[in-house]
Amino acid sequence: MELRLSDISKSFAETAVLQEINDTFSAGVYGLLGANGAGKTTLLKIITGLIKPSQGRVLYNQLDISEQAENYRAVLGFLPQDFSYYSDFTGMKFMLYIASLKGLPTKLAKKRCLELLHLVGLDAVKNKKIKKYSGGMKQRLGIAQAMINDPDILVLDEPTVGLDPKERVRFRNLISSFAKNKIVLLSTHIVSDIEYIADCILLLKNGKIEAAGTAEELVKEISNNVWEATVDESLIVNYEKNYVVTNEKHSTEGTVLRFVTKETLISNAQRVEPTLEDLYLYYFREEGRL
Numbered sequence: 347m348e349l350r351l352s353d354i355s356k357s358f359a360e361t362a363v364l365q366e367i368n369d370t371f372s373a374g375v376y377g378l379l380g381a382n383g384a385g386k387t388t389l390l391k392i393i394t395g396l397i398k399p400s401q402g403r404v405l406y407n408q409l410d411i412s413e414q415a416e417n418y419r420a421v422l423g424f425l426p427q428d429f430s431y432y433s434d435f436t437g438m439k440f441m442l443y444i445a446s447l448k449g450l451p452t453k454l455a456k457k458r459c460l461e462l463l464h465l466v467g468l469d470a471v472k473n474k475k476i477k478k479y480s481g482g483m484k485q486r487l488g489i490a491q492a493m494i495n496d497p498d499i500l501v502l503d504e505p506t507v508g509l510d511p512k513e514r515v516r517f518r519n520l521i522s523s524f525a526k527n528k529i530v531l532l533s534t535h536i537v538s539d540i541e542y543i544a545d546c547i548l549l550l551k552n553g554k555i556e557a558a559g560t561a562e563e564l565v566k567e568i569s570n571n572v573w574e575a576t577v578d579e580s581l582i583v584n585y586e587k588n589y590v591v592t593n594e595k596h597s598t599e600g601t602v603l604r605f606v607t608k609e610t611l612i613s614n615a616q617r618v619e620p621t622l623e624d625l626y627l628y629y630f631r632e633e634g635r636l
């Protein structure tokens with residue numbers, strides 16, 4: 347199984363949103379990480395065939411997805427960012443509705459809906475109307491509906507929005523166990539959501555894939571460049587001008603500043619292990635200053 351993005355570019359009017367994206371996905375979890383407006387939703391919509399690229403092609407098993415639309419839809423599961431629900435439906439009724447849209451036979455549909463509602467922890471509320479659901483419950487229902495046809499390719503746009511920390515952990519476990527022999531693509535701007543589950547992280551910046559690899563591979567770029575130093579609070583503004591500051595921890599002894607730079611003149615600065623969050627903030631430093 348292979349999904350290939352071949353030279354994808356997308357412009358809206360005169361504005362280039364994606365530029366010459368090339369990548370090949372085989373079974374595994376891929377995390378698309380980027381700041382707001384980086385082009386994540388646009389890229390995922392192109393991958394699902396919802397919008398067409400201005401240039402380039404998406405190939406599923408070597409064939410353009412536009413030439414095998416029906417076949418492709420059958421192996422695809424999608425959670426859009428702006429997913430809307432029928433609020434008067436119960437969770438179960440909604441799932442059955444999606445199952446019928448996907449053409450699942452009635453008996454199988456019921457079994458599959460119950461299984462999935464259990465997997466996302468919505469058993470207890472499956473007969474409640476969706477309008478009574480919390481944001482996190484709705485999001486879990488959205489994830490469940492995307493998995494209804496046991497898709498080979500699961501595309502999730504910002505799936506963890508609205509999930510509390512416990513739900514996030516449950517989500518990560520769910521995706522890890524689901525992903526065997528499947529392609530899972532998910533977008534987020536929350537580093538910790540994909541740090542542990544993504545086999546490959548793609549950093550999307552200004553419509554281009556700036557870097558791709560495992561978390562360990564990616565952070566190598568800034569190894570030896572992440573520091574911590576205890577500094578006087580009044581000097582922080584100056585440091586922020588010269589360094590990419592990734593954390594500030596205030597205490598009675600002063601402020602522990604964490605920052606990324608090649609060389610530093612701060613005498614008590616010590617090198618520390620880089621994290622993916624350091625790398626993210628380093629890549630998206632301009633956005634951080636808005």
Ligand SMILES: Nc1ncnc2c1ncn2[C@@H]1O[C@H](COP(=O)(O)OP(=O)(O)OP(=O)(O)O)[C@@H](O)[C@H]1O
Nearest residue numbers: 358363380381382383384385386387388389427535
């Ligand atoms: N249909 C459209 N017409 C014009 N511009 C668009 C359209 N869709 C997206 N854009 C623009 O393309 C850029 C990328 O948007 P996109 O939604 O893909 O980013 P994103 O990384 O998903 O951001 P977010 O995390 O905020 O959803 C934005 O500047 C957006 O305004």
